[in-house]
Amino acid sequence: MDHRLLDIRQAITRHARDGLTATALPGLSVLRTTRTTQPTGDVLEPAFALVAGGVKHTVLNGEVHRYGTGEYLVATVDLPVVGSIVAADENEPFMAVALALNPGRIASLLLDTGGPGGPSGAHSPSAFGVGHASPQLLDALARLLALLDHPADVAALGAGIEREILWRLLNGPQGATIRQIGLADSRLAHLTRAIRWVRDHYDQPLRVADLAAIAAMSPSSFHRHFLALTSMTPLEYQKQLRLNEARMRLLTGRHDVASVGFSVGYASPSQFSREYRRMFGTPPSQTV
Structure with a gap:
């Protein structure tokens, strides 16, 4: 397993209670559970979420999306879904970390950089996507979670690392639709x-x-x-x-x-x- 993914798993273990846990970093939550779940209706809000252990199913309008360790989902609008954790136990808990996608921060990044790619074109990109996390994305996320062990560093370093994560996402498969979040x-x-x-x-x-x-x-x-x-x-x-x-x-x-x-x-x-x-x-x- 990638050492950066191991760092993420260890940070989640240190800071997650059983279930979804908000952290000291605004918009950042961690999840750890040893139990699978029945299909449950929910509304995904704009966010990036990485699975660090176990497997989850998310059903969007009848289509099943399966993602596991090292994979992530991105949602860019509110989406009604049915989700279930399908692989989790004492030896291999389900672990995930989620970061809310903030339009203001994406807009600031686009303003400063011009953003990747060109115009979005005539078609709306999908608001939901699943992909494999790159080593660079895992590295930035591991460093963001590491700040939870050093609360005094959060104010100085947190925004910069979140900005790096957003940049990696903007340059990833869901970049076109994430880009639109920042355009008023x-x-x-x-x-x-x-x-x-x-x-x-x-x-x-x-x-x-x-x-x-x-x-x-x-x-x-x-x-x-x-x-x-x-x-x-x-x-x-x-x-x-x-x-x-x-x-x-x-x-x-x-x-x-x-x-x-x-x-x-x-x-x-x-x-x-x-x-x-x-x-x-x-x-x-x-x-x-």
């Missing part, structure tokens, strides 16, 4: 406004024409770029938000199936049960 008038910025509206109003009726107006696009252009970015239509995106929220409410055990379906925007209990089973593999009554 990019297509991604316009689509993000519409995505946030859907997330905040997932239980309300949705009209593509209204979302297109929020994104300052024609309906046909909005629909095309939304699909390219998220791999789903606006209605599919809304449905997955609804089902993820429904699962969370059912897991609390405080609501019956019909009332949960209505509360997230379903008018038909049978449709709710059918789509819930299709997404999670079990009926909502079994979740309760």
Whole structure:
């Protein structure tokens, strides 16, 4: 195993409690667990996350993405997904480190450097990607985690190392879409406004024409770029938000199936049960 990956694993072991743990570095979290998990609905927010041990599955609109030790994911907009840790035990825990992607810091880096590559072109790059971490990326991430052992150095050195990580990502396979995070008038910025509206109003009726107006696009252009970015239509995106929220409410055990379906925007209990089973593999009554 790469010695830089070993350093990352050791730092996670020192600083992670069982489960997701925020650190003293803003936007940086670590995760360590010895247990696999059942598929759980979640909304990925813009972030970079590296797996340092074990294996995880993330399902985005029915497509399974598998990534393990030395691999990372990047999400550049809020994405409803279903995730599960599929390989973890006492001998080989699942370990990961996540860094939020800050638009202001990306913008500053692009302003100072001009950024890699040229214009994004006519098509929206995907908002989700999985790749292998380069030695340079692992090295920068190991040095960032090492600052947790020296709190007095965080203020002086943390921003510079985070900047280096962002630069490595901008020059990686997901660089084109990460670049758009830092551009205030990019297509991604316009689509993000519409995505946030859907997330905040997932239980309300949705009209593509209204979302297109929020994104300052024609309906046909909005629909095309939304699909390219998220791999789903606006209605599919809304449905997955609804089902993820429904699962969370059912897991609390405080609501019956019909009332949960209505509360997230379903008018038909049978449709709710059918789509819930299709997404999670079990009926909502079994979740309760």
